[in-house]
Amino acid sequence: MTTAPMLRARGLRKEHGRGAGLVRAVDGVDLDVAAGETVAVMGPSGCGKSTLLHLLGGLDRPSGGEVWLDGSRVDDLGEKALARIRRTAVGFVFQAFHLMEELTAVENIELSALLAGRSPRAARRRAEELLEQVGLADRARFLPSALSGGQRQRVAVARALSNEPLVVLADEPTGSLDSAATLDVLHLFESLHQAGQTLVIVTHDARIAATADRLISMRDGAFVDETRLTGGSTGHLGALVGLED
Numbered sequence: 001m002t003t004a005p006m007l008r009a010r011g012l013r014k015e016h017g018r019g020a021g022l023v024r025a026v027d028g029v030d031l032d033v034a035a036g037e038t039v040a041v042m043g044p045s046g047c048g049k050s051t052l053l054h055l056l057g058g059l060d061r062p063s064g065g066e067v068w069l070d071g072s073r074v075d076d077l078g079e080k081a082l083a084r085i086r087r088t089a090v091g092f093v094f095q096a097f098h099l100m101e102e103l104t105a106v107e108n109i110e111l112s113a114l115l116a117g118r119s120p121r122a123a124r125r126r127a128e129e130l131l132e133q134v135g136l137a138d139r140a141r142f143l144p145s146a147l148s149g150g151q152r153q154r155v156a157v158a159r160a161l162s163n164e165p166l167v168v169l170a171d172e173p174t175g176s177l178d179s180a181a182t183l184d185v186l187h188l189f190e191s192l193h194q195a196g197q198t199l200v201i202v203t204h205d206a207r208i209a210a211t212a213d214r215l216i217s218m219r220d221g222a223f224v225d226e227t228r229l230t231g232g233s234t235g236h237l238g239a240l241v242g243l244e245d
């Protein structure tokens with residue numbers, strides 16, 4: 001018996017503009033991500049990595065093709081049903097954190113858990129547990145503006161986990177961080193991987209990519225190369241030499 005992948009894309013396309021201005025941002029992508037697998041996607045600026053993540057997570061609609069999550073097709077859902085999938089089944093991590101600046105660290109996570117359908121008490125408990133897990137229990141009542149970049153991203157990862165997502169989609173999660181903060185976030189992703197979280201990470205950082213089970217190279221909207229990194233930990237830097245742009 002074969003198990004359906006946690007995340008599947010078939011013939012995925014996204015076009016922007018028309019006529020001479022037509023851009024094929026994603027141009028026929030097939031992808032299977034198994035439950036518990038971490039996949040890293042690398043490629044030059046403008047090759048379609050962010051667009052791909054947006055399509056996979058239902059933040060954007062494809063021009064063609066299909067997206068399946070845990071065995072169910074999601075790209076053809078109505079707006080309400082798709083929004084529900086985003087709130088309850090997908091965790092997003094962005095380069096620029098996208099925390100709500102007027103809410104404290106714990107409230108940012110709590111809000112997300114509330115939106116996913118938890119009771120106020122369960123949402124607060126979940127938020128506190130997650131802050132503990134990312135090593136920021138002592139910063140719970142801090143506003144994002146009082147946190148470092150690395151701390152903000154750890155709050156953002158905790159928020160992404162608040163709905164116990166089937167898949168976490170991370171778009172350049174260390175792109176705004178210095179080297180020390182990058183290592184903190186890298187270790188956080190490694191621990192998620194070890195805990196069995198399904199992850200797709202778009203990154204320019206070979207150290208982050210080296211934590212993946214599989215590295216996909218993207219060019220001009222399409223996948224052009226794939227490397228399986230057996231073992232899925234930081235011992236793969238050698239395999240990545242030449243793949244980072």
Ligand SMILES: Nc1ncnc2c1ncn2[C@@H]1O[C@H](COP(=O)(O)OP(=O)(O)OP(=O)(O)O)[C@@H](O)[C@H]1O
Nearest residue numbers: 016017023024025044045046047048049050051052
């Ligand atoms: N809303 C839009 N309208 C028109 N073109 C767009 C739009 N969004 C993205 N594009 C184009 O689609 C292509 C892919 O963009 P995308 O942001 O997915 O690339 P990327 O690989 O994530 O780049 P980067 O690494 O710089 O973030 C680019 O050529 C971009 O200009």
